[in-house]
Amino acid sequence: MPGPGGSLEAITYYQKARDLKSDLPWVNKDLGDALLEKGNSEEAIAYYIKAIQLQPDFFLAYNQLRAIHSYQLVKLNQKQLDKLINCYQEAMKIKPEFDGHYLNLANILTKQGKAQEASSYYQKVLSIKISKTHPEFISKYGNFTELGKPNFIIIGTIKGGTSSLYFYLTKHPSILPAIEKEMHFFDANFHKGIDWYLSQFPAIPEQQNFVTGEATPNYMYSIEAANKLFSYFPKIQLIVILRNPIERAVSHYYMDKRLGQEQRNFAEVVAVETRILQKMMNQSQGNANLLQGKKTRYLGLGLYLYFIQEWMNIFPREQLLILKSEDMYENPEATTKQVFDFLGLPNYQLLEYKNYYPGSYPPINASLRHQLSELFQPYNQKLEAYLSMKFNWE
Numbered sequence: 001m002p003g004p005g006g007s008l009e010a011i012t013y014y015q016k017a018r019d020l021k022s023d024l025p026w027v028n029k030d031l032g033d034a035l036l037e038k039g040n041s042e043e044a045i046a047y048y049i050k051a052i053q054l055q056p057d058f059f060l061a062y063n064q065l066r067a068i069h070s071y072q073l074v075k076l077n078q079k080q081l082d083k084l085i086n087c088y089q090e091a092m093k094i095k096p097e098f099d100g101h102y103l104n105l106a107n108i109l110t111k112q113g114k115a116q117e118a119s120s121y122y123q124k125v126l127s128i129k130i131s132k133t134h135p136e137f138i139s140k141y142g143n144f145t146e147l148g149k150p151n152f153i154i155i156g157t158i159k160g161g162t163s164s165l166y167f168y169l170t171k172h173p174s175i176l177p178a179i180e181k182e183m184h185f186f187d188a189n190f191h192k193g194i195d196w197y198l199s200q201f202p203a204i205p206e207q208q209n210f211v212t213g214e215a216t217p218n219y220m221y222s223i224e225a226a227n228k229l230f231s232y233f234p235k236i237q238l239i240v241i242l243r244n245p246i247e248r249a250v251s252h253y254y255m256d257k258r259l260g261q262e263q264r265n266f267a268e269v270v271a272v273e274t275r276i277l278q279k280m281m282n283q284s285q286g287n288a289n290l291l292q293g294k295k296t297r298y299l300g301l302g303l304y305l306y307f308i309q310e311w312m313n314i315f316p317r318e319q320l321l322i323l324k325s326e327d328m329y330e331n332p333e334a335t336t337k338q339v340f341d342f343l344g345l346p347n348y349q350l351l352e353y354k355n356y357y358p359g360s361y362p363p364i365n366a367s368l369r370h371q372l373s374e375l376f377q378p379y380n381q382k383l384e385a386y387l388s389m390k391f392n393w394e
Helices: 008-018 025-037 041-054 060-070 078-094 099-111 116-132 137-141 160-167 195-200 217-221 221-233 245-258 266-282 304-314 327-332 332-342 365-385
Strands: 150-156 175-179 211-215 237-242 320-324
Touching: 008 327, 025 060, 025 245, 025 365, 041 060, 078 099, 078 320, 099 116, 099 320, 116 137, 116 175, 150 217, 150 332, 160 211, 160 237, 175 237, 175 332, 211 304, 217 221, 217 304, 221 304, 237 327, 237 332, 245 266, 245 365, 304 320, 304 365, 320 332, 327 332
Parallel strands: 150 211, 150 237, 175 211, 237 320
Antiparallel strands: none
């Protein structure tokens, strides 16, 4: 249901709606969203919990709670964690076939150091997910007590359509989903150990033509992640999907805004980051290590050349498939076929190619767009020359 524009106005709007209809899960969830955007994470959590209590399979509420916990938008105290755990346990009884309860609970238990207890919940997630997408695999090989391993990883880019691509791929009869699309093992969760990572994938019996993988778009921006990944899986197949860096920056900005992580307006962000980038380039400091810093979070991450070069210094070119986001949006069937070919799998046509998590935000003005186009153009041209492929980004 469409609501008002500003977050303060939205909070007032949804509070009135809640007072009138406090038993509607979407009202509580939307009020949580408005509070989260204002940075009131603790209050937002209470409304997400209320939404789940009203509707135990409310996927979007689980997603938001997982984001708060995963991105550490607020440090949850023990009372809040206990409340979340109780909420998930109650929801399991009401809706045992929904994997969101088990996943969020397993993540909390893992963070608390209760790996053994979390393991059984992760196994349950795998069982539920794969029974929906690949029931024949469950009937033949449904043993999730053994460790699996990834055959492919989508490593980038952030806000480039990686969710849509990953969900298209995991509908293929031979591609099994992991517990979560994004593992963040090689950039944030490495301390959990390789066994934790391998436990997130289904174990595939030998001589069986199945593959599995994950999609953490942040990996592309971490040289450390590239080196760690190579040390464990030097032969892994890597997929990169790149989006017009202007559109990527705008989408990323509004995502952070929704999560309460960005309070500046976009024009201010562009002015600040442009100055930083120009200073870095004038001092010949344009490299992946510097660009991955938070000071150029929106624009710097669109200078793809520097990051791609680092990955290709570690992995051979034939192990990387480079895709264009705009091609996927225009013709998802052709893009997924490229990936199936890359993975050595037969083509598979989906009944529907849904756009997962599309952003909704106002367009930027023409002068700001022109400014960004001039900023990115030379780097886009260098990227095209380096990869010997055209992107034609305006």
